[in-house]
């Protein structure tokens with residue numbers, strides 16, 4: 001489990017994370033949502049130690065990550081997998097080399113063991129016959145799959161995904177979302193996903209944290225969102241006319257179902 005406790009972070013005297021406390025559970029897809037500039041990426045980067053926080057604690061199990069020794073930090077970092085917005089694959093390396101990269105860097109596995117692990121991960125994300133291809137030869141969805149394979153190659157306990165659906169069509173986005181959720185449950189990973197994508201929220205949001213102006217404004221599940229009366233959350237989630245219609249239709253169905261139950 002990962003916990004943020006009273007986390008504050010500012011840049012040049014401007015508070016960007018304002019006393020955030022949140023708990024991220026293993027085996028769950030924990031989403032961080034919020035409008036552009038609300039502080040989602042800063043929170044994610046603070047959780048993985050890419051930003052030093054001003055105050056508060058970031059706990060990985062019993063270990064306070066932001067106050068831990070270099071040795072403990074290195075240990076926890078090896079248990080993290082990351083999926084960045086654009087995939088962040090190495091352009092000059094093949095698919096196989098990209099996925100193998102963390103194994104080359106952090107393990108003393110034999111060539112045969114590494115090959116088997118890479119094959120297993122590529123197979124798990126349904127990428128076949130692409131080992132020798134370069135990122136420029138892949139579709140956007142394939143790039144994301146390879147990025148997921150690389151993120152899980154070290155058997156991570158923690159998976160961080162920054163906008164994993166950016167640049168993908170809705171159908172491919174749903175496939176990537178479901179792959180992240182399946183892997184999270186299968187390997188009991190604590191997964192944290194930053195997203196603007198409301199389809200993702202409704203598809204995979206086990207727990208959702210809504211950040212507004214750097215504060216944790218709301219927390220709940222995808223079902224709670226439909227019935228929440230938090231005005232800022234409602235304005236953010238149901239911004240389009242279509243989304244407003246879906247919400248009112250769902251609420252009418254909910255009221256009717258409740259009436260039938262009486």
Ligand SMILES: Nc1ncnc2c1ncn2[C@@H]1O[C@H](COP(=O)(O)OP(=O)(O)OP(=O)(O)O)[C@@H](O)[C@H]1O
Pocket residue numbers: 011016034035036037038039040041042043196
């Ligand atoms: N390295 C930095 N130096 C100064 N200010 C920063 C830095 N990183 C982020 N900020 C500021 O912190 C605020 C929150 O940024 P953040 O990137 O976390 O937003 P976000 O919610 O992830 O937005 P988006 O959804 O558009 O990616 C913004 O006002 C941004 O300008």
